[in-house]
Amino acid sequence: MELTYIIVLAYFAVIAYLGWKGYQGTKSDLDYMVAGRNVHPYVMAMSYGATFISTSAIVGFGGAAGVFGMGLLWLTFLNVFVGILLAFVVFGGRTRQMGHHLEAHTFPELMGLRFKSRFIQGFSGLVIFFFMPLYTAAVLIGAATFISAKFGINYELALFGFSAIVAIYVIMGGLKGVMYTDAFQGSIMLIGMVFLLIFTYSKLGGVVNAHEQLAGMSGIAIKIFGKAGHQGWTSMPSFGSPFWWVLVSTIIMGVGIGVLAMPQLAVRYMTVRSKRELNRAVLVGGIFVLAMTGVAFVVGSLSNVYFGKNVDNLDFAIVTTTTVGEDGIEVSNAAPPILAELAPKPDPAKGITVEITKKGSISLLAAGKNVGKIIPSYVLHATPKWFGLLFLLTLLAAAMSTISSQFHTMGTSIGRDFYEKGLLGGKRVKSSIGVTRIGILVAIIFSVFLGYWLQRTYGGQGMSIIARGTAIFFGLCASTFLPMYFGGLFTRKITRAGAISGMLVGFMTSFFWLGFILKIKGKMPALLAEACFGKASLLDHAKSGFILWDQVDPLFIAFPLAIIVTIVVSKLTRPLPEEYVNNCFKGIK
Amino acid sequence: MLGIESTSIGLAYILSILSAIGCVIYGICFWNKGAEEINIDDKKWVKEEKELEKEL
Known part of the structure; x- marks a missing residue:
């Protein structure tokens, strides 16, 4: 155990050293840009990847794969194809050019300036500030679950201890965009996950053999989850079943599409020198994201084979x-x-x-019905002890690189976007720095509280809270921001009124659907429906064809509606002055 | 396919790998394309961004 502490301390020492080098002003993204030098594409891609991929993806979605199976690989495909290829190639270059030209430093600011609207900037800032903690909490839960299992301490202690370390890290300067710190963390993640994949396949007798063994367990999956639509871990859930709706509408589509409108990722494009750096980063980014999510989802699913052979807690x-x-x-x-x-x-x-007699098991039961514990349990039971340590560093790296950018985004959302631009009309005042700092503090406390409350309320009930919390935030961002973000970058025809209407409809529909329609899990009611109307959902058990309305993710309703409203209102309202719009697109081919 | 029961999931497995390979091919083909000179907008943007970071 002493060795564990020594290596963890060494890890923090390296992070601190890289952070200090960044503080010296020699290694930050901006210094490179001003100096006109090229950032190594490996560093840029790793930095983006480490911000994008967190403990939520590895522990949360990996655990969800332990329940839903390899169907989550559709999300890996979207992560690589949409989250890297489409994001970098199609969105990245224009975001960078427009952001620099309009002098936008945050995502809400880019949208506010593009549509000449303080309201858009202020409102977007508020949405990010109030809802991003759900995502941050998901990342914290992922890390704390592993730490608690690794060190044998209770979850609350792990959560508060880890949160305190992260808070110190970001306060000491982790908010700065220090690429080398992120790239170092990304490299650790890459090594850890590649080993995990090779180890798992070799332990289970090779790629095809491992998959066949998992396919052979489908009878157990159907017996346990069959009512909800499960058809085995190497099959998709039956079309239109509750499991299918959660997997496809929330987990796969929510995150797969939502990544395009992630505020903390969009600003990353602005920190590169030219489109060439984005092109180069695609090479490393694609491999990195495949190695992160692909491995987590395959290993999460295959953990069922391991637990089936090595743990006996199923009634036979x-x-x-x-x-x-x-x-x-x-x-x-x-x-x-x-x-x-x-x-x-x-x-x-x-x-x-x-x-x-007790014989065999499945991952969910072996992890005490806690989806978040599936990957930690697998790593700690199945892999060599030294790997548990490497995996701990992998998760620390994954959590810290993402959380620091989240806190940065939440702080600027409330200080710069809402307070300074939205409320004060853009006056540069000293108090906005104070508001930003207080905002970060409030965001930290709120995220930790959510991490505590969500785990306590839903943790042991077989629900993938990390994956669903993350997916809900991604879906909310897609519905609220993506129509105007896409419209703002690629067409001159979207008007200010169109952008605002689409944003409000996307947000309000998502909020309403989350509060009153979407049942959290099985019989668990929608968040507000029971309190307000005494019903589990306003569309409880309503069914139209294959659509189970109380299981449909808000994204499926709010996103198309927001697109339609954005287009229709833009057709009916006055466009922004041509000169202004042309200026926004200056230099964009 | 690859020992996976459903064709749809086998397809997702293959497509995930192919899209990563696509990223590698794209990166290689466009390695030297898209270079832009640093202009006055970029410099102004960096200056303000550094000030913001300093404030935080």
Whole structure:
């Protein structure tokens, strides 16, 4: 254990050293840009990747794969194709050029300036400030769950301890965009995850063999989750079932599309020198994200095979049939173990006896019905001890690189976007720095509280709170920001009124759907429906064809609606002066 | 496909790898394309960004 502490301390020492070098003003993104030198594309891509991928993706979504199975690989595909290729190639260059030309330093500011609207900037800032803590909490829960399992301490202690360390890190200067710190953290993540994949496949007998063993467990999956639509860990849930809606509408689409409108990622494009650096970063970024999410989802799913072989906590029945032969001798035949629920009832008259025994397991049960504990349990049980330590560093790196950018974004959202630009009309006042700092402090406290409350309320109920919390925030950002972000970058036809209407409709529809329609899990009511109307959902059990309305993610309703409203209102309202719009697009081909 | 029961998931597995390979090919093909000179807007932007960071 002493070695663990020494290596963790060494890790923090390296982070502190890199942070100090950044503070000296020699290694930050901006210094490179001013000096006109090129940032190494590996560093830029790792920096972006480490900000994008967090403990939420590895522990939260990896754990969700332990329940939903390899269907999550569709999210990996979207992460690479949309989150890297489309984001860098299509959105990155224009965001950078427009951001620099309009002198925008935050995502809300870019939108506010593009549409000449203080309201857009202020409102976007508020949405980010109040809802991003859900995502930050998801990242904290992911890290704290592993720390608690690794050190054998309770979850609350791990959460508060880790949060305190992160808070000190960001206050000591972790908010600065120090690429080398992020790149170092990204490298640790890459090494850790690649090892995890190789280890898992080799332990389970190779790629195809491991997949076949998982496919062979589909009977158990159907028996346990079949009512909700599960068809095995190497099959998609049955079309239109509750599991299908959660997997496809919330987890895959929410995160897969939402990544395009992530405020803390969009500002990253502005910190590179030219489109060439973005092009180069695509190379490393694609491999990095595949290695992060692809590995987490494959390993999360395959952990079922490992626990099936190495943990015994599923009720199996051994059915023995006793018959008396013609010679009067009793002959007993014991059938191979079957799931207890499938066993016939004991019938002494017919000589049938049933003995219940514990045999095999699935990841969710082995992790005490806590989805967030699936990956930590697998790593700590299955892999060598030294890897548990490397994985701890992987998660610390994943959490800290993401959280620092989240706190930065939340602080500037409330201080610069809402207070300075939204309320004071853009006057540079000293108090906005104070508001930003207080904002960061409030964001830290609120995120930690959410990390505590969410785990306490939903933690042990088999619900993937980390994945769903993250997906809800990503979906909310997609519905609220993406129509105007896309419209603002790629067309001159979106008007200010169109952008505002789309943003408000996207946000309010998402909020309403989350509060009153979407049931959290199974019978668990929507967040506000029960308190306000005494119902689990305003559309409880409503079904139209294959659509289970109380399971449909807000994204599926709010995003299309926001697009339609943005376009229709833009058609009906006065455009911004041509000169102003042309200026926004200056230099953009 | 690859021992995976459903074709849809096998496809996701393959597409994830192919899209990462696509990123590598894109990165190589466009390695030297898109270079831009630092202009006055970029310099102004960096100056203000540094001030903001200092304030924080």
